[in-house]
Amino acid sequence: MNQDLPRLHRYPFEKLAELKQGLQPPAGLDHIALSIGEPRHPAPQFVVESLISHLHQLSNYPSTRGAVELRAAIAGWTSRRFGIDPDLVDPEQNVLPVSGTREALFAIAQAVIDRGDDPLVFMPNPFYQIYEGAALLAGADPVYLDCTADAGFLPDFDAVDDKQWSRCQLLYICTPGNPAGAVMSTQDLQRLIELAFRHDFVIASDECYSEIYPDEDNPPPGLLGAAAQMGNDRFERCLAFHSLSKRSNLPGLRSGFVAGDAAILSRFLLYRTYHGCALPPATQTASAAAWSDEHHVIENRARYREKFERVLGLLSATLAPQPPQAGFYLWPETPLADTEFTRRLYAEQNVTVLPGRYLSRAANGRNPGENRVRMALVAPLDECVDAANRINTMISAL
Ligand SMILES: Cc1ncc(COP(=O)(O)O)c(C=O)c1O
Numbered sequence: 001m002n003q004d005l006p007r008l009h010r011y012p013f014e015k016l017a018e019l020k021q022g023l024q025p026p027a028g029l030d031h032i033a034l035s036i037g038e039p040r041h042p043a044p045q046f047v048v049e050s051l052i053s054h055l056h057q058l059s060n061y062p063s064t065r066g067a068v069e070l071r072a073a074i075a076g077w078t079s080r081r082f083g084i085d086p087d088l089v090d091p092e093q094n095v096l097p098v099s100g101t102r103e104a105l106f107a108i109a110q111a112v113i114d115r116g117d118d119p120l121v122f123m124p125n126p127f128y129q130i131y132e133g134a135a136l137l138a139g140a141d142p143v144y145l146d147c148t149a150d151a152g153f154l155p156d157f158d159a160v161d162d163k164q165w166s167r168c169q170l171l172y173i174c175t176p177g178n179p180a181g182a183v184m185s186t187q188d189l190q191r192l193i194e195l196a197f198r199h200d201f202v203i204a205s206d207e208c209y210s211e212i213y214p215d216e217d218n219p220p221p222g223l224l225g226a227a228a229q230m231g232n233d234r235f236e237r238c239l240a241f242h243s244l245s246k247r248s249n250l251p252g253l254r255s256g257f258v259a260g261d262a263a264i265l266s267r268f269l270l271y272r273t274y275h276g277c278a279l280p281p282a283t284q285t286a287s288a289a290a291w292s293d294e295h296h297v298i299e300n301r302a303r304y305r306e307k308f309e310r311v312l313g314l315l316s317a318t319l320a321p322q323p324p325q326a327g328f329y330l331w332p333e334t335p336l337a338d339t340e341f342t343r344r345l346y347a348e349q350n351v352t353v354l355p356g357r358y359l360s361r362a363a364n365g366r367n368p369g370e371n372r373v374r375m376a377l378v379a380p381l382d383e384c385v386d387a388a389n390r391i392n393t394m395i396s397a398l
Pocket residue numbers: 037099100101102103128174178206208242243244245251255256
């Protein structure tokens with residue numbers, strides 16, 4: 001067996017299931033899950049119809065590179081969204097469709113890491129656990145960059161010395177972040193690009209929450225826009241990962257893309273050809289339709305805005321969560337240890353949240369997820385409101 005397999009950590013939801021074991025929530029209250037980041041707004045009907053009406057394409061093998069129509073739709077979206085000259089985002093060279101960003105975020109480490117060179121892979125802490133597993137199975141050591149409230153929930157890059165940077169081969173960033181929703185500015189991103197050139201590493205920017213933000217006039221910036229603005233118009237060392245899962249409420253479609261540095265993407269395509277992760281033809285056609293429409297995305301944001309307004313108002317006197325800059329999570333501090341808070345909330349109110357410590361590692365003296373919980377406002381408005389009221393009831397009984 002692969003010697004690195006035992007290095008993988010248990011997934012947060014396994015730990016959560018164990019934490020809840022043996023607890024008996026009140027039978028009269030329906031269960032509300034705020035723990036899982038699975039969008040629950042309806043999938044856009046036109047995408048569903050496109051998928052159904054193209055199912056006859058099942059008799060063809062799809063190409064890993066993806067159909068030209070899909071790559072053109074992705075390139076067009078990327079240049080419009082991030083204000084990049086359309087000539088710079090070449091559908092032939094700068095984009096690859098992926099079967100959901102999860103597999104691609106994992107696979108990129110397998111393609112770029114040189115395991116013979118004592119590699120380090122940097123990532124935020126707390127983090128999406130795929131980054132860590134990807135690093136471990138690529139034979140690298142993860143370096144966890146704590147994202148604390150003091151640093152605006154962004155990774156503390158100043159804590160990294162030149163010696164560590166010199167061993168960095170891949171840096172994962174997540175902007176807007178999961179779980180705190182912190183957004184990196186264009187200046188932050190440009191600083192990282194400079195570091196990537198200085199120390200010869202690749203930046204994998206996970207931007208799967210970039211389309212869920214409160215202010216229509218202020219969308220979060222992305223890595224490729226930052227690169228183009230500083231004159232790195234070939235996106236050297238830069239890869240951005242985008243997903244239809246959260247943007248378009250299509251987590252079951254398994255569709256996203258990676259865009260950026262053509263030289264890295266051509267080698268990643270070689271890797272992916274062997275890996276065997278081409279999107280089914282009908283998925284590709286439906287995805288092209290989704291990337292070409294913004295109406296449903298604007299509508300989606302309006303729904304989240306309404307939920308955040310209501311829930312933040314209700315929780316203001318108890319957990320008082322900070323409104324996230326983007327994304328659909330709240331990341332409040334808890335009046336009890338996060339695990340105990342989670343257990344009691346489930347046992348007393350049948351509401352499940354995710355203990356913060358399950359999303360992070362105690363790598364630098366303390367676990368930055370401790371005494372926080374992640375709450376995903378994915379359920380319909382009335383369910384989210386009900387959950388907030390139950391949280392208040394539980395806290396007032398403490
Ligand atoms: C931070 C982050 N990145 C990536 C993903 C993967 O999304 P998908 O594989 O559906 O594109 C998720 C899913 O929850 C996530 O939270």
